[in-house]
Amino acid sequence: MIEAISVTKRYGSSVVLDDVSVKIPHGGITAIIGPNGAGKSTLLGVMSRLIAPDAGHVTIDGMRVDQTPGAVLARRLAILRQDNHIMLRLTVRDLVAFGRYPHNHGRLSLADRDIIEQAIRQLDLDALGDRYLDELSGGQRQRAFIAMVLAQETDYILLDEPLSSLDVQKSVQMLGLFRTAADELSRTIVIVVHDIAFAANYADRIIAMRDGRIVADGSPDEVIRQDVLEEIYDVPIGVHHVDGRRLLAYP
Amino acid sequence: MANSAIRSSRQTLFGLFAGAMLCVALFLTVGANGQWDFVLPFRGTKILTMVLVGYSVAVSAVLFQTATGNRILTPGIMGFDSLFILLQTLIVFSIGAQGYTGIDPRLLFAGQAALMIGFSALLYRLLFHSGGRSLHLLVLTGVVLGILFRSLSEFAGRVISPNEYLFLQDRFFASFNNPDTQLLAFSYGVVGAVSLMAWRMLPAFDVLGLGRERAISLGVDHRRTVGAILAITAVLVSISTALVGPVTFFGLLVSNLAYWLIRSHRHVLILPAATLLAVIALLAGQLVLEQALGFGTNLRVVLEFAGGITFILLLLRDPRR
Numbered sequence: 001m002i003e004a005i006s007v008t009k010r011y012g013s014s015v016v017l018d019d020v021s022v023k024i025p026h027g028g029i030t031a032i033i034g035p036n037g038a039g040k041s042t043l044l045g046v047m048s049r050l051i052a053p054d055a056g057h058v059t060i061d062g063m064r065v066d067q068t069p070g071a072v073l074a075r076r077l078a079i080l081r082q083d084n085h086i087m088l089r090l091t092v093r094d095l096v097a098f099g100r101y102p103h104n105h106g107r108l109s110l111a112d113r114d115i116i117e118q119a120i121r122q123l124d125l126d127a128l129g130d131r132y133l134d135e136l137s138g139g140q141r142q143r144a145f146i147a148m149v150l151a152q153e154t155d156y157i158l159l160d161e162p163l164s165s166l167d168v169q170k171s172v173q174m175l176g177l178f179r180t181a182a183d184e185l186s187r188t189i190v191i192v193v194h195d196i197a198f199a200a201n202y203a204d205r206i207i208a209m210r211d212g213r214i215v216a217d218g219s220p221d222e223v224i225r226q227d228v229l230e231e232i233y234d235v236p237i238g239v240h241h242v243d244g245r246r247l248l249a250y251p
Numbered sequence: 252m253a254n255s256a257i258r259s260s261r262q263t264l265f266g267l268f269a270g271a272m273l274c275v276a277l278f279l280t281v282g283a284n285g286q287w288d289f290v291l292p293f294r295g296t297k298i299l300t301m302v303l304v305g306y307s308v309a310v311s312a313v314l315f316q317t318a319t320g321n322r323i324l325t326p327g328i329m330g331f332d333s334l335f336i337l338l339q340t341l342i343v344f345s346i347g348a349q350g351y352t353g354i355d356p357r358l359l360f361a362g363q364a365a366l367m368i369g370f371s372a373l374l375y376r377l378l379f380h381s382g383g384r385s386l387h388l389l390v391l392t393g394v395v396l397g398i399l400f401r402s403l404s405e406f407a408g409r410v411i412s413p414n415e416y417l418f419l420q421d422r423f424f425a426s427f428n429n430p431d432t433q434l435l436a437f438s439y440g441v442v443g444a445v446s447l448m449a450w451r452m453l454p455a456f457d458v459l460g461l462g463r464e465r466a467i468s469l470g471v472d473h474r475r476t477v478g479a480i481l482a483i484t485a486v487l488v489s490i491s492t493a494l495v496g497p498v499t500f501f502g503l504l505v506s507n508l509a510y511w512l513i514r515s516h517r518h519v520l521i522l523p524a525a526t527l528l529a530v531i532a533l534l535a536g537q538l539v540l541e542q543a544l545g546f547g548t549n550l551r552v553v554l555e556f557a558g559g560i561t562f563i564l565l566l567l568r569d570p571r572r
Contacts, residue, residue: 049467070473071470079468081464089510089515089516099469101471102469105455107454
Protein backbone atom coordinates (compact mmCIF):
# COMPACT_ATOMS: atom_id res chain seq x y z
CA MET A 1 0.00 0.00 0.00
CA ILE A 2 1.12 3.53 -0.76
CA GLU A 3 0.08 5.95 1.92
CA ALA A 4 0.51 9.71 1.83
CA ILE A 5 0.03 11.34 5.21
CA SER A 6 -0.72 15.07 5.40
CA VAL A 7 1.56 15.92 2.50
CA THR A 8 2.09 19.60 1.81
CA LYS A 9 4.27 21.05 -0.91
CA ARG A 10 4.83 24.70 -1.68
CA TYR A 11 6.71 26.42 -4.45
CA GLY A 12 7.42 29.86 -3.10
CA SER A 13 4.12 31.16 -1.81
CA SER A 14 1.87 28.94 -3.93
CA VAL A 15 0.68 25.77 -2.27
CA VAL A 16 0.71 22.92 -4.76
CA LEU A 17 -0.28 20.17 -2.36
CA ASP A 18 -2.36 21.19 0.62
CA ASP A 19 -2.36 18.64 3.43
CA VAL A 20 -3.12 15.69 1.17
CA SER A 21 -3.71 12.28 2.73
CA VAL A 22 -4.51 9.30 0.55
CA LYS A 23 -4.14 5.53 0.62
CA ILE A 24 -3.61 3.46 -2.47
CA PRO A 25 -4.03 -0.22 -1.62
CA HIS A 26 -2.31 -3.00 -3.48
CA GLY A 27 -3.65 -3.96 -6.89
CA GLY A 28 -5.78 -2.38 -9.57
CA ILE A 29 -5.56 0.76 -11.65
CA THR A 30 -5.94 4.10 -9.93
CA ALA A 31 -6.37 7.18 -12.10
CA ILE A 32 -5.66 10.69 -10.87
CA ILE A 33 -7.62 13.34 -12.74
CA GLY A 34 -8.08 17.05 -12.37
CA PRO A 35 -7.51 20.36 -14.13
CA ASN A 36 -4.06 21.77 -14.91
CA GLY A 37 -2.15 22.84 -11.85
CA ALA A 38 -4.23 20.71 -9.50
CA GLY A 39 -1.11 19.06 -8.07
CA LYS A 40 -1.48 15.65 -9.73
CA SER A 41 2.08 15.38 -10.99
CA THR A 42 3.45 16.78 -7.76
CA LEU A 43 1.54 14.16 -5.76
CA LEU A 44 2.97 11.45 -7.98
CA GLY A 45 6.43 12.97 -7.57
CA VAL A 46 6.14 13.05 -3.79
CA MET A 47 4.85 9.47 -3.66
CA SER A 48 7.83 8.32 -5.67
CA ARG A 49 10.38 10.31 -3.57
CA LEU A 50 11.41 12.46 -6.54
CA ILE A 51 10.01 15.53 -4.80
CA ALA A 52 10.58 16.13 -1.10
CA PRO A 53 7.41 17.43 0.60
CA ASP A 54 7.52 20.43 2.92
CA ALA A 55 5.36 18.60 5.45
CA GLY A 56 3.97 15.12 5.86
CA HIS A 57 5.42 11.92 4.49
CA VAL A 58 4.77 8.93 2.27
CA THR A 59 5.12 5.25 3.08
CA ILE A 60 5.25 2.31 0.72
CA ASP A 61 4.40 -1.04 2.32
CA GLY A 62 5.10 0.66 5.62
CA MET A 63 8.55 2.02 4.63
CA ARG A 64 8.97 5.77 4.66
CA VAL A 65 10.21 6.77 1.21
CA ASP A 66 12.48 9.49 2.55
CA GLN A 67 14.27 7.09 4.89
CA THR A 68 14.46 3.90 2.86
CA PRO A 69 17.50 3.35 0.62
CA GLY A 70 16.73 4.20 -2.99
CA ALA A 71 17.93 0.81 -4.16
CA VAL A 72 15.30 -0.95 -2.02
CA LEU A 73 12.50 1.29 -3.25
CA ALA A 74 13.57 0.87 -6.86
CA ARG A 75 12.65 -2.81 -6.64
CA ARG A 76 9.15 -1.97 -5.39
CA LEU A 77 8.19 1.17 -7.19
CA ALA A 78 8.81 2.51 -10.67
CA ILE A 79 7.94 6.00 -11.80
CA LEU A 80 7.73 7.56 -15.21
CA ARG A 81 7.42 11.32 -15.36
CA GLN A 82 6.46 13.43 -18.33
CA ASP A 83 9.88 14.56 -19.39
CA ASN A 84 10.99 12.49 -22.33
CA HIS A 85 14.23 14.23 -23.03
CA ILE A 86 17.44 12.31 -22.70
CA MET A 87 21.01 13.44 -23.17
CA LEU A 88 22.47 10.05 -24.04
CA ARG A 89 22.52 8.40 -27.39
CA LEU A 90 20.59 5.24 -26.58
CA THR A 91 18.84 2.54 -28.52
CA VAL A 92 15.41 1.40 -27.41
CA ARG A 93 16.92 -1.84 -26.14
CA ASP A 94 19.60 0.05 -24.15
CA LEU A 95 16.89 2.12 -22.51
CA VAL A 96 14.71 -0.84 -21.62
CA ALA A 97 17.79 -2.61 -20.24
CA PHE A 98 18.18 0.21 -17.71
CA GLY A 99 14.91 -1.01 -16.20
CA ARG A 100 16.82 -4.03 -14.92
CA TYR A 101 19.41 -1.92 -13.11
CA PRO A 102 17.74 -2.13 -9.68
CA HIS A 103 17.99 -5.91 -9.92
CA ASN A 104 21.35 -6.47 -11.57
CA HIS A 105 23.34 -3.25 -11.03
CA GLY A 106 24.53 -3.15 -14.59
CA ARG A 107 25.28 -6.81 -15.22
CA LEU A 108 22.68 -8.27 -17.55
CA SER A 109 21.84 -11.92 -16.98
CA LEU A 110 20.06 -14.14 -19.47
CA ALA A 111 16.87 -13.82 -17.44
CA ASP A 112 17.23 -10.04 -17.64
CA ARG A 113 17.51 -10.25 -21.41
CA ASP A 114 14.30 -12.28 -21.59
CA ILE A 115 12.46 -9.71 -19.50
CA ILE A 116 13.79 -6.89 -21.68
CA GLU A 117 12.71 -8.63 -24.89
CA GLN A 118 9.30 -9.35 -23.40
CA ALA A 119 8.79 -5.70 -22.45
CA ILE A 120 9.83 -4.63 -25.93
CA ARG A 121 7.35 -7.06 -27.46
CA GLN A 122 4.54 -6.01 -25.13
CA LEU A 123 4.88 -2.44 -26.31
CA ASP A 124 5.04 -3.32 -29.98
CA LEU A 125 8.61 -2.13 -30.30
CA ASP A 126 10.07 -5.30 -31.86
CA ALA A 127 10.99 -3.57 -35.07
CA LEU A 128 12.49 -0.58 -33.27
CA GLY A 129 14.71 -2.34 -30.71
CA ASP A 130 17.98 -1.21 -32.26
CA ARG A 131 16.85 2.27 -33.27
CA TYR A 132 18.17 5.27 -31.43
CA LEU A 133 15.69 7.20 -29.32
CA ASP A 134 16.32 10.45 -31.16
CA GLU A 135 15.19 8.78 -34.37
CA LEU A 136 11.77 7.89 -32.97
CA SER A 137 8.46 9.74 -32.91
CA GLY A 138 7.14 11.08 -29.63
CA GLY A 139 4.70 8.22 -29.22
CA GLN A 140 7.30 5.56 -29.97
CA ARG A 141 9.68 7.12 -27.47
CA GLN A 142 6.90 7.22 -24.89
CA ARG A 143 6.33 3.49 -25.40
CA ALA A 144 10.05 2.81 -25.04
CA PHE A 145 10.04 4.56 -21.67
CA ILE A 146 6.99 2.59 -20.56
CA ALA A 147 8.76 -0.61 -21.63
CA MET A 148 11.68 0.39 -19.39
CA VAL A 149 9.32 0.91 -16.45
CA LEU A 150 7.65 -2.45 -17.04
CA ALA A 151 11.04 -4.18 -17.24
CA GLN A 152 11.73 -2.87 -13.76
CA GLU A 153 9.09 -5.39 -12.57
CA THR A 154 7.96 -3.47 -9.53
CA ASP A 155 4.77 -3.96 -7.55
CA TYR A 156 3.90 -0.30 -7.91
CA ILE A 157 4.03 1.52 -11.22
CA LEU A 158 3.42 5.27 -11.22
CA LEU A 159 2.95 6.92 -14.60
CA ASP A 160 2.50 10.60 -15.27
CA GLU A 161 0.47 11.11 -18.44
CA PRO A 162 1.50 7.84 -20.08
CA LEU A 163 -0.99 8.42 -22.90
CA SER A 164 0.07 11.97 -23.69
CA SER A 165 1.63 11.42 -27.10
CA LEU A 166 -0.16 8.25 -28.12
CA ASP A 167 -2.92 7.93 -30.68
CA VAL A 168 -6.26 6.34 -29.79
CA GLN A 169 -5.27 2.85 -30.87
CA LYS A 170 -2.02 2.91 -28.92
CA SER A 171 -3.75 4.45 -25.91
CA VAL A 172 -6.31 1.66 -25.83
CA GLN A 173 -3.55 -0.94 -26.23
CA MET A 174 -1.60 0.68 -23.43
CA LEU A 175 -4.60 0.65 -21.10
CA GLY A 176 -5.20 -3.00 -22.00
CA LEU A 177 -1.61 -3.69 -21.08
CA PHE A 178 -2.06 -1.95 -17.72
CA ARG A 179 -5.23 -3.98 -17.17
CA THR A 180 -3.35 -7.23 -17.78
CA ALA A 181 -0.48 -6.15 -15.55
CA ALA A 182 -2.92 -5.28 -12.78
CA ASP A 183 -5.10 -8.37 -13.11
CA GLU A 184 -2.63 -11.11 -13.95
CA LEU A 185 0.60 -9.89 -12.35
CA SER A 186 -1.20 -8.11 -9.50
CA ARG A 187 0.67 -4.88 -10.08
CA THR A 188 -0.58 -1.63 -8.62
CA ILE A 189 -0.83 1.02 -11.28
CA VAL A 190 -1.32 4.71 -10.63
CA ILE A 191 -1.71 6.96 -13.66
CA VAL A 192 -2.27 10.64 -14.12
CA VAL A 193 -4.57 11.09 -17.12
CA HIS A 194 -6.07 14.07 -18.83
CA ASP A 195 -8.66 12.20 -20.83
CA ILE A 196 -11.53 11.65 -18.40
CA ALA A 197 -13.09 9.09 -20.76
CA PHE A 198 -10.10 6.79 -20.38
CA ALA A 199 -10.16 7.16 -16.62
CA ALA A 200 -13.91 6.57 -16.58
CA ASN A 201 -13.73 3.31 -18.49
CA TYR A 202 -10.43 1.75 -17.48
CA ALA A 203 -9.69 2.72 -13.89
CA ASP A 204 -10.83 0.80 -10.83
CA ARG A 205 -10.61 3.90 -8.76
CA ILE A 206 -10.45 7.59 -9.55
CA ILE A 207 -8.89 10.28 -7.43
CA ALA A 208 -9.87 13.79 -8.47
CA MET A 209 -7.76 16.75 -7.46
CA ARG A 210 -8.23 20.46 -7.57
CA ASP A 211 -6.14 23.31 -6.13
CA GLY A 212 -3.81 20.94 -4.31
CA ARG A 213 -6.59 19.01 -2.59
CA ILE A 214 -8.38 15.76 -3.23
CA VAL A 215 -11.96 16.66 -4.03
CA ALA A 216 -13.33 13.25 -4.97
CA ASP A 217 -12.11 9.72 -4.45
CA GLY A 218 -13.91 6.54 -5.29
CA SER A 219 -15.03 4.11 -7.98
CA PRO A 220 -15.84 5.44 -11.45
CA ASP A 221 -19.51 5.20 -10.54
CA GLU A 222 -18.97 7.57 -7.66
CA VAL A 223 -16.73 10.07 -9.38
CA ILE A 224 -17.84 10.11 -12.99
CA ARG A 225 -21.09 11.98 -12.40
CA GLN A 226 -22.10 15.27 -13.82
CA ASP A 227 -22.26 17.08 -10.48
CA VAL A 228 -18.90 15.76 -9.31
CA LEU A 229 -17.18 16.52 -12.62
CA GLU A 230 -18.58 20.02 -12.66
CA GLU A 231 -17.17 20.59 -9.22
CA ILE A 232 -13.75 19.45 -10.42
CA TYR A 233 -13.56 21.17 -13.78
CA ASP A 234 -16.08 24.02 -13.53
CA VAL A 235 -17.62 22.79 -16.77
CA PRO A 236 -20.86 20.84 -17.11
CA ILE A 237 -19.84 17.48 -18.54
CA GLY A 238 -22.69 15.15 -19.45
CA VAL A 239 -22.29 11.51 -18.42
CA HIS A 240 -24.22 8.86 -20.34
CA HIS A 241 -24.18 5.12 -20.14
CA VAL A 242 -24.12 3.38 -23.51
CA ASP A 243 -23.52 -0.36 -23.92
CA GLY A 244 -22.08 -0.60 -20.43
CA ARG A 245 -19.60 2.20 -21.05
CA ARG A 246 -19.50 5.72 -19.82
CA LEU A 247 -19.82 8.26 -22.53
CA LEU A 248 -18.80 11.81 -21.72
CA ALA A 249 -20.31 14.77 -23.49
CA TYR A 250 -18.26 17.95 -23.30
CA PRO A 251 -20.26 21.16 -23.50
CA MET B 252 22.62 -3.33 -26.22
CA ALA B 253 22.95 -3.28 -29.94
CA ASN B 254 25.76 -5.69 -30.61
CA SER B 255 26.81 -3.96 -33.80
CA ALA B 256 27.19 -0.68 -31.92
CA ILE B 257 29.39 -2.34 -29.31
CA ARG B 258 31.46 -3.99 -31.99
CA SER B 259 31.99 -0.75 -33.87
CA SER B 260 32.85 0.98 -30.58
CA ARG B 261 35.48 -1.67 -29.90
CA GLN B 262 36.94 -1.12 -33.35
CA THR B 263 37.02 2.61 -32.74
CA LEU B 264 38.79 2.07 -29.43
CA PHE B 265 41.30 -0.20 -31.10
CA GLY B 266 41.93 2.40 -33.78
CA LEU B 267 42.43 5.10 -31.17
CA PHE B 268 44.79 2.84 -29.26
CA ALA B 269 46.83 2.23 -32.40
CA GLY B 270 46.85 5.98 -33.03
CA ALA B 271 48.09 6.65 -29.51
CA MET B 272 50.82 4.03 -29.87
CA LEU B 273 51.90 5.59 -33.15
CA CYS B 274 52.13 8.97 -31.46
CA VAL B 275 54.21 7.44 -28.66
CA ALA B 276 56.59 5.86 -31.18
CA LEU B 277 56.91 9.09 -33.14
CA PHE B 278 57.38 11.14 -30.04
CA LEU B 279 60.16 8.87 -28.84
CA THR B 280 62.06 8.74 -32.09
CA VAL B 281 61.56 11.86 -34.23
CA GLY B 282 64.68 14.02 -34.25
CA ALA B 283 66.49 11.86 -31.69
CA ASN B 284 69.80 11.98 -33.59
CA GLY B 285 70.94 8.71 -32.08
CA GLN B 286 71.40 9.98 -28.52
CA TRP B 287 69.19 7.21 -27.16
CA ASP B 288 70.45 6.95 -23.61
CA PHE B 289 69.49 10.59 -23.06
CA VAL B 290 66.46 10.87 -25.31
CA LEU B 291 64.55 7.75 -24.25
CA PRO B 292 64.35 8.37 -20.50
CA PHE B 293 63.84 12.11 -21.04
CA ARG B 294 61.01 11.70 -23.51
CA GLY B 295 59.72 8.61 -21.70
CA THR B 296 59.08 10.72 -18.61
CA LYS B 297 57.31 13.30 -20.73
CA ILE B 298 55.12 10.58 -22.22
CA LEU B 299 54.26 9.15 -18.80
CA THR B 300 53.28 12.64 -17.70
CA MET B 301 51.17 13.25 -20.76
CA VAL B 302 49.37 9.93 -20.41
CA LEU B 303 48.50 10.72 -16.81
CA VAL B 304 47.44 14.27 -17.62
CA GLY B 305 45.43 13.13 -20.65
CA TYR B 306 43.68 10.55 -18.52
CA SER B 307 42.91 13.05 -15.77
CA VAL B 308 41.59 15.70 -18.12
CA ALA B 309 39.46 13.29 -20.16
CA VAL B 310 37.99 11.37 -17.24
CA SER B 311 37.27 14.48 -15.19
CA ALA B 312 35.54 16.15 -18.14
CA VAL B 313 33.36 13.16 -19.03
CA LEU B 314 32.37 12.43 -15.43
CA PHE B 315 31.69 16.10 -14.72
CA GLN B 316 29.40 16.20 -17.74
CA THR B 317 27.59 13.09 -16.57
CA ALA B 318 27.09 14.55 -13.11
CA THR B 319 25.75 17.86 -14.39
CA GLY B 320 23.78 16.32 -17.24
CA ASN B 321 25.30 18.69 -19.74
CA ARG B 322 27.91 18.22 -22.40
CA ILE B 323 29.17 21.77 -22.43
CA LEU B 324 30.21 22.00 -18.81
CA THR B 325 33.73 20.97 -17.91
CA PRO B 326 35.83 21.57 -14.83
CA GLY B 327 37.73 24.13 -16.91
CA ILE B 328 34.58 26.11 -17.63
CA MET B 329 33.50 25.94 -14.00
CA GLY B 330 36.62 27.81 -12.96
CA PHE B 331 38.84 25.02 -11.62
CA ASP B 332 41.78 26.27 -13.66
CA SER B 333 41.41 29.86 -12.54
CA LEU B 334 41.23 28.69 -8.96
CA PHE B 335 44.55 26.92 -9.48
CA ILE B 336 46.10 30.10 -10.83
CA LEU B 337 44.75 32.06 -7.92
CA LEU B 338 46.14 29.58 -5.41
CA GLN B 339 49.60 29.69 -6.96
CA THR B 340 49.54 33.46 -7.06
CA LEU B 341 48.47 33.75 -3.47
CA ILE B 342 51.21 31.39 -2.32
CA VAL B 343 53.88 33.37 -4.17
CA PHE B 344 52.29 36.59 -2.98
CA SER B 345 52.48 35.56 0.65
CA ILE B 346 55.77 33.68 0.88
CA GLY B 347 57.63 34.64 -2.31
CA ALA B 348 58.95 32.54 -5.16
CA GLN B 349 61.75 31.20 -3.03
CA GLY B 350 59.41 30.03 -0.34
CA TYR B 351 57.26 28.48 -3.02
CA THR B 352 60.05 26.37 -4.48
CA GLY B 353 61.01 25.38 -0.96
CA ILE B 354 57.70 23.64 -0.24
CA ASP B 355 57.54 19.88 -0.73
CA PRO B 356 55.54 19.47 -3.96
CA ARG B 357 53.51 16.66 -2.41
CA LEU B 358 52.47 18.91 0.43
CA LEU B 359 51.63 21.61 -2.06
CA PHE B 360 49.59 19.12 -3.99
CA ALA B 361 47.72 17.94 -0.92
CA GLY B 362 46.82 21.48 0.03
CA GLN B 363 45.76 22.29 -3.49
CA ALA B 364 43.65 19.13 -3.77
CA ALA B 365 41.97 19.91 -0.46
CA LEU B 366 41.03 23.38 -1.68
CA MET B 367 39.81 22.05 -5.02
CA ILE B 368 37.64 19.51 -3.20
CA GLY B 369 36.33 22.33 -1.05
CA PHE B 370 35.50 24.25 -4.21
CA SER B 371 33.64 21.31 -5.70
CA ALA B 372 31.75 20.94 -2.43
CA LEU B 373 30.60 24.51 -2.99
CA LEU B 374 29.47 23.63 -6.50
CA TYR B 375 27.71 20.61 -5.04
CA ARG B 376 25.77 22.81 -2.68
CA LEU B 377 24.83 25.05 -5.58
CA LEU B 378 23.67 22.03 -7.53
CA PHE B 379 21.31 20.86 -4.83
CA HIS B 380 20.44 23.60 -2.43
CA SER B 381 19.79 26.68 -4.51
CA GLY B 382 16.31 25.58 -5.41
CA GLY B 383 17.47 22.73 -7.54
CA ARG B 384 18.72 22.07 -10.96
CA SER B 385 19.12 25.39 -12.63
CA LEU B 386 21.88 24.73 -15.07
CA HIS B 387 22.04 28.31 -16.25
CA LEU B 388 22.66 29.45 -12.72
CA LEU B 389 25.43 26.92 -12.41
CA VAL B 390 27.16 27.96 -15.63
CA LEU B 391 26.81 31.59 -14.71
CA THR B 392 28.27 30.89 -11.29
CA GLY B 393 31.19 29.08 -12.86
CA VAL B 394 31.90 31.92 -15.26
CA VAL B 395 31.59 34.57 -12.57
CA LEU B 396 33.79 32.64 -10.16
CA GLY B 397 36.33 32.13 -12.93
CA ILE B 398 36.45 35.88 -13.57
CA LEU B 399 36.68 36.59 -9.85
CA PHE B 400 39.59 34.18 -9.41
CA ARG B 401 41.38 35.56 -12.44
CA SER B 402 40.91 39.20 -11.42
CA LEU B 403 42.17 38.46 -7.95
CA SER B 404 45.25 36.76 -9.32
CA GLU B 405 45.85 39.63 -11.73
CA PHE B 406 45.59 42.05 -8.88
CA ALA B 407 48.03 40.06 -6.78
CA GLY B 408 50.25 39.72 -9.84
CA ARG B 409 50.55 43.50 -10.11
CA VAL B 410 51.48 43.88 -6.51
CA ILE B 411 54.30 41.34 -6.36
CA SER B 412 57.78 41.95 -7.72
CA PRO B 413 58.37 41.51 -11.50
CA ASN B 414 60.70 38.57 -10.93
CA GLU B 415 58.13 36.68 -8.97
CA TYR B 416 55.52 37.59 -11.55
CA LEU B 417 57.71 36.04 -14.25
CA PHE B 418 58.13 32.96 -12.14
CA LEU B 419 54.36 32.69 -11.91
CA GLN B 420 53.80 33.31 -15.61
CA ASP B 421 56.02 30.37 -16.24
CA ARG B 422 53.77 28.15 -14.16
CA PHE B 423 50.59 29.31 -15.84
CA PHE B 424 51.30 28.02 -19.30
CA ALA B 425 50.48 24.38 -19.53
CA SER B 426 53.85 22.97 -20.32
CA PHE B 427 55.34 19.51 -20.50
CA ASN B 428 58.84 20.79 -21.03
CA ASN B 429 59.95 20.33 -17.48
CA PRO B 430 57.39 18.20 -15.70
CA ASP B 431 57.82 17.59 -12.04
CA THR B 432 59.24 14.07 -12.01
CA GLN B 433 59.27 14.02 -8.26
CA LEU B 434 55.50 14.22 -8.29
CA LEU B 435 54.94 11.76 -11.10
CA ALA B 436 55.05 8.47 -9.18
CA PHE B 437 53.01 9.96 -6.37
CA SER B 438 50.43 11.21 -8.90
CA TYR B 439 50.13 7.81 -10.52
CA GLY B 440 49.39 6.36 -7.09
CA VAL B 441 46.67 8.92 -6.33
CA VAL B 442 45.07 8.60 -9.76
CA GLY B 443 45.13 4.83 -9.45
CA ALA B 444 43.32 4.95 -6.12
CA VAL B 445 40.70 7.38 -7.39
CA SER B 446 40.18 5.32 -10.54
CA LEU B 447 39.58 2.19 -8.51
CA MET B 448 36.80 3.98 -6.70
CA ALA B 449 35.35 5.25 -9.98
CA TRP B 450 35.60 1.81 -11.58
CA ARG B 451 33.21 0.30 -9.07
CA MET B 452 30.67 3.03 -9.73
CA LEU B 453 30.72 2.86 -13.52
CA PRO B 454 27.26 1.24 -13.90
CA ALA B 455 25.80 3.90 -11.59
CA PHE B 456 27.42 6.59 -13.76
CA ASP B 457 25.69 5.09 -16.79
CA VAL B 458 22.34 5.37 -15.02
CA LEU B 459 23.13 8.92 -13.94
CA GLY B 460 23.32 9.82 -17.62
CA LEU B 461 19.56 9.27 -17.83
CA GLY B 462 19.02 12.34 -15.68
CA ARG B 463 18.34 12.90 -12.01
CA GLU B 464 14.78 11.67 -11.76
CA ARG B 465 15.26 8.52 -13.75
CA ALA B 466 18.44 7.71 -11.87
CA ILE B 467 16.64 8.04 -8.54
CA SER B 468 13.76 5.98 -9.83
CA LEU B 469 16.22 3.25 -10.75
CA GLY B 470 17.63 3.25 -7.24
CA VAL B 471 20.85 5.20 -7.74
CA ASP B 472 21.72 7.40 -4.78
CA HIS B 473 21.91 10.55 -6.85
CA ARG B 474 23.47 12.86 -4.30
CA ARG B 475 26.11 10.37 -3.27
CA THR B 476 27.02 9.52 -6.84
CA VAL B 477 27.22 13.15 -7.95
CA GLY B 478 29.21 13.96 -4.82
CA ALA B 479 31.63 11.16 -5.60
CA ILE B 480 32.04 12.43 -9.15
CA LEU B 481 32.77 15.97 -8.00
CA ALA B 482 35.37 14.68 -5.54
CA ILE B 483 36.99 12.50 -8.21
CA THR B 484 36.99 15.46 -10.59
CA ALA B 485 38.61 17.72 -8.01
CA VAL B 486 41.40 15.23 -7.35
CA LEU B 487 42.05 14.60 -11.05
CA VAL B 488 42.12 18.30 -11.89
CA SER B 489 44.48 18.94 -8.99
CA ILE B 490 46.78 16.20 -10.25
CA SER B 491 46.99 17.47 -13.77
CA THR B 492 47.41 21.11 -12.80
CA ALA B 493 50.02 20.30 -10.18
CA LEU B 494 52.01 18.37 -12.77
CA VAL B 495 51.91 20.67 -15.77
CA GLY B 496 49.76 23.71 -15.06
CA PRO B 497 46.21 24.51 -16.16
CA VAL B 498 45.32 22.10 -18.96
CA THR B 499 41.67 21.25 -18.48
CA PHE B 500 40.72 23.44 -21.45
CA PHE B 501 40.79 20.56 -23.90
CA GLY B 502 38.49 18.34 -21.81
CA LEU B 503 35.52 19.77 -23.68
CA LEU B 504 37.06 18.80 -26.99
CA VAL B 505 38.05 15.22 -26.18
CA SER B 506 34.84 14.40 -24.32
CA ASN B 507 32.65 15.53 -27.17
CA LEU B 508 34.83 13.82 -29.75
CA ALA B 509 34.48 10.64 -27.72
CA TYR B 510 30.69 10.93 -27.61
CA TRP B 511 30.73 11.46 -31.32
CA LEU B 512 32.95 8.48 -32.07
CA ILE B 513 31.49 5.99 -29.63
CA ARG B 514 27.95 5.07 -30.46
CA SER B 515 27.14 3.94 -26.98
CA HIS B 516 26.21 5.52 -23.68
CA ARG B 517 28.45 3.29 -21.59
CA HIS B 518 31.23 4.92 -19.61
CA VAL B 519 33.26 1.76 -19.91
CA LEU B 520 33.63 2.60 -23.62
CA ILE B 521 33.48 6.41 -23.56
CA LEU B 522 36.10 6.94 -20.85
CA PRO B 523 38.88 4.98 -22.61
CA ALA B 524 38.02 6.67 -25.91
CA ALA B 525 38.21 10.14 -24.36
CA THR B 526 41.47 9.21 -22.62
CA LEU B 527 43.06 7.92 -25.80
CA LEU B 528 41.93 11.02 -27.68
CA ALA B 529 43.43 13.21 -24.97
CA VAL B 530 46.73 11.32 -25.07
CA ILE B 531 46.84 11.55 -28.86
CA ALA B 532 46.06 15.27 -28.72
CA LEU B 533 48.77 15.93 -26.14
CA LEU B 534 51.45 13.84 -27.83
CA ALA B 535 50.70 15.12 -31.32
CA GLY B 536 50.40 18.68 -30.08
CA GLN B 537 53.67 18.52 -28.19
CA LEU B 538 55.36 16.87 -31.18
CA VAL B 539 54.22 19.66 -33.47
CA LEU B 540 55.24 22.24 -30.90
CA GLU B 541 58.73 20.79 -30.45
CA GLN B 542 59.61 19.62 -33.92
CA ALA B 543 57.68 21.82 -36.32
CA LEU B 544 57.31 25.07 -34.40
CA GLY B 545 60.53 24.90 -32.39
CA PHE B 546 58.70 25.91 -29.16
CA GLY B 547 57.60 29.09 -30.96
CA THR B 548 54.25 29.06 -29.16
CA ASN B 549 52.58 27.05 -26.42
CA LEU B 550 50.66 23.81 -26.28
CA ARG B 551 47.31 25.46 -25.71
CA VAL B 552 47.50 27.34 -28.99
CA VAL B 553 48.43 24.22 -30.91
CA LEU B 554 45.71 22.10 -29.33
CA GLU B 555 42.94 24.62 -29.64
CA PHE B 556 43.84 25.42 -33.22
CA ALA B 557 43.85 21.79 -34.32
CA GLY B 558 40.95 20.82 -32.07
CA GLY B 559 38.76 23.70 -33.17
CA ILE B 560 39.24 22.82 -36.81
CA THR B 561 38.45 19.17 -36.14
CA PHE B 562 35.31 20.16 -34.34
CA ILE B 563 34.07 22.42 -37.10
CA LEU B 564 34.76 19.71 -39.67
CA LEU B 565 32.76 17.21 -37.62
CA LEU B 566 29.86 19.60 -37.30
CA LEU B 567 29.86 20.31 -41.02
CA ARG B 568 30.04 16.67 -41.97
CA ASP B 569 27.23 15.58 -39.70
CA PRO B 570 24.84 18.49 -39.25
CA ARG B 571 22.29 16.41 -37.34
CA ARG B 572 24.35 16.31 -34.18
